[in-house]
Structure formats: C-alpha cells, structure tokens
Amino acid sequence: MPNIALLPGDGIGPEVAASAVEVLNAVAGDLSFDEHPAGGAAIDLHGVAITDEAMAAVTASDAVLLGALGGPKWDTNEPGAVRPEQGLFRLRADLGLYANLRPVRPLRALYDASPLKRELIENVDMLIVRELTGGLYYGERGTENGRAFDTMVYTVEEIERIARAAFNAAKSRVTSVDKANVLDTSRLWRKVVTRIHDEEFPNIELEHILVDAAAMKLVAAPRHFEVIVTENMFGDILSDEASMLTGSLGMLPTASLGGNGPSLFEPVHGSAPDIAGQGIANPIGMILSGALLLRHGLGREEQAAAVESAVDKALEKGIRTGDLGGTATTAEVTKAVLEEL
Numbered sequence: 001m002p003n004i005a006l007l008p009g010d011g012i013g014p015e016v017a018a019s020a021v022e023v024l025n026a027v028a029g030d031l032s033f034d035e036h037p038a039g040g041a042a043i044d045l046h047g048v049a050i051t052d053e054a055m056a057a058v059t060a061s062d063a064v065l066l067g068a069l070g071g072p073k074w075d076t077n078e079p080g081a082v083r084p085e086q087g088l089f090r091l092r093a094d095l096g097l098y099a100n101l102r103p104v105r106p107l108r109a110l111y112d113a114s115p116l117k118r119e120l121i122e123n124v125d126m127l128i129v130r131e132l133t134g135g136l137y138y139g140e141r142g143t144e145n146g147r148a149f150d151t152m153v154y155t156v157e158e159i160e161r162i163a164r165a166a167f168n169a170a171k172s173r174v175t176s177v178d179k180a181n182v183l184d185t186s187r188l189w190r191k192v193v194t195r196i197h198d199e200e201f202p203n204i205e206l207e208h209i210l211v212d213a214a215a216m217k218l219v220a221a222p223r224h225f226e227v228i229v230t231e232n233m234f235g236d237i238l239s240d241e242a243s244m245l246t247g248s249l250g251m252l253p254t255a256s257l258g259g260n261g262p263s264l265f266e267p268v269h270g271s272a273p274d275i276a277g278q279g280i281a282n283p284i285g286m287i288l289s290g291a292l293l294l295r296h297g298l299g300r301e302e303q304a305a306a307v308e309s310a311v312d313k314a315l316e317k318g319i320r321t322g323d324l325g326g327t328a329t330t331a332e333v334t335k336a337v338l339e340e341l
C-alpha cells in the first residue's frame, strides 16, 4: 500500500489538495495518506515551516503531495524571520529534488479561456524543466548596514544533471534559457549545457535564448518551444507566464524529481489568499499533480492517463471555475472529474 505524505499547506492549498485526494482514491483504491502541517499552518502550531517529525515522515513516504504554502498572515519583511516558504525550500533541498518538470498543455476545451489567440496556442505541448535546488534561492544572502544581497551560484555538476534531465525529456528540441550577456552563472550554464548536448545528446536540437527574449517568444510563438531548461528563478517566472496559454495559473501541475527518496508533486500556483476559503479555487492543477504523482512517483502510467483523460472530458463538457470564466465551485469541478473516471 503506497504511503503518500500529504502536506495541504495554507490558503487554497487544503481546498485543492482535498480534491486531488478524492480523485486519487477513486482511481487507485490502495493509497494511504499521512497528513502533516506545512508552511504557515506549521508555523502556527510549531513555530517552524516544517517540523523534523514531518520531514522524517516525508522522507519515509513513497511520494509527497503538497498544496501550497504561504499567505499574508505570515508575510514579514524582518530579515531572518520564519517564513512559510522555508518549508518548501527544505523539502526540495533535503529530498534532493533538483529537477522540476512543469508541463504546459493547453486543452482544446479551454482555448478560448486564454488571453492568447487560438491559432497561437493550438497544439502547444511544452515542458519547462526548472532547476530547483540552486541559484538565487539557495545562495548566500543577508541584510546589513543598509544593504541586502542574494547570490546566484551554480556548479558544473548542478548544470550537468539538469541538462541531462531536459535532454532525456525531449523528443527533438531543447531551448536553454539564460542571461549569458550579463551573468557569469549563465555563461557557465551555456557552456555546460552545450557540452552535455554535444557529448551525449547530439541528435536533439539545442538552442540558447536570453531570458528576456524567451519571455517575449513564449507569448508570440509558444509552439516554437518543446523543452525549455532554465535556472531556478527564471523557471519560476516563465512558468507563471506560460500558464496563461492554458487559461489560468490554476491549471499547471508540477513534478519535482531527482532525489534518492520520494518525489514531490504540487501545483505551480500558490495559496491564492484573494480567493481562499470560498470554495471556488480551480482544483485542476492540483488534480493533475496527482496524475504526475501516479506516473513519476508510483510508476502507474495507466492510472495517471485515466486522471488526465477524465480532466479533459470534464472540461470538454463545459465545467469551469471562475479563473477560467465559469461559475463552478471547486467541489463541482472535482465531482465532474470523478464522474468521468
């Protein structure tokens, strides 16, 4: 019986996590869920964003399902203060999850929900491979004497392994996104990605694009992209931008892979404090994260595909939450997906 560590988190996290659990239980009857507070919920209870006990349970689990962490209640500008996001950083780092896969597949039923023209997004099938345990998020930082600093560090080994993850995921083309006209880390990134390509993946086409131009091209010609590989913060920003090809930030799932233990699955979106507690959050990004958990976390391709197909069919029938221009509640969308399963 696979044991799933469930970290619903804050804001809409628990609302959408409940939907994903319902769907996972419907498609796979043999999962057990072991729930722990994380983020703001853990700060309120224990004063830390994730406890050592929760980390031990997570480490011993078969896969981790996370809702979202954070919110205005715990926002502070005090340097060194405990913040909900620290729970996320500890999970990613301690589990060694350096490869964050963010698939962007606009569904036909939602072409009209995107602010982009239909002819631009038709047949887009993109994967953003975001480096997740390096760069600015994990560099030395500080605030002192009226100045603050965050440092961006990448090692050759960190770039090699994320490059391999991207080339392995690609059928024909990888676009590496950097800022090599400015940053030393990006110049190293470009050099290492090129070497891994030339030595190990010569049959895949490799191109390099600067991040500012990539941000433009993502909305001007999204079909151009198959696999995008990029450093931690560029990947964070570009994936929220890319979510609008699908109609809403609430649509995108992610898989964080690469460690020796369990992998972690969470939607791209955050705790959405502006709509939390109303039962109107879009649960699809979270439900699709459950599908990625079945596929990458438990090796259950058939069950993963069944969830994805149920989501497609439910949306084809017209049900939508407010972020997609509809009026359905989280529970109604979840029920519609369950009916298609």
Ligand SMILES: NC(=O)c1ccc[n+]([C@@H]2O[C@H](COP(=O)([O-])OP(=O)(O)OC[C@H]3O[C@@H](n4cnc5c(N)ncnc54)[C@H](O)[C@@H]3O)[C@@H](O)[C@H]2O)c1
Pocket: 012, 016, 067, 068, 069, 070, 071, 072, 085, 088, 249, 250, 251, 266, 267, 268, 269, 270, 271, 272, 273, 274, 275, 280, 281, 282, 283, 285, 321, 323
């Ligand atoms: N992985 C995570 O846990 C994660 C990710 C991103 C942000 N956050 C945190 O969440 C908090 C809020 O951040 P934010 O407002 O910048 O980003 P957000 O992703 O929470 O919300 C941005 C906008 O998108 C909407 N939205 C997001 N998900 C939605 C959904 N499922 N259905 C409908 N609408 C949805 C929100 O209502 C909001 O208008 C912050 O504390 C941030 O640090 C956490």
Ligand SMILES: CC(C)[C@H](C(=O)O)[C@@H](O)C(=O)O
Pocket: 070, 085, 088, 236, 268, 270
């Ligand atoms: C909450 C925040 C720290 C996080 C990140 O930047 O990694 C989120 O935006 C994400 O995309 O998972």
Ligand SMILES: [Mg+2]
Pocket: 236, 237, 240, 268
């Ligand atoms: Mg983000």
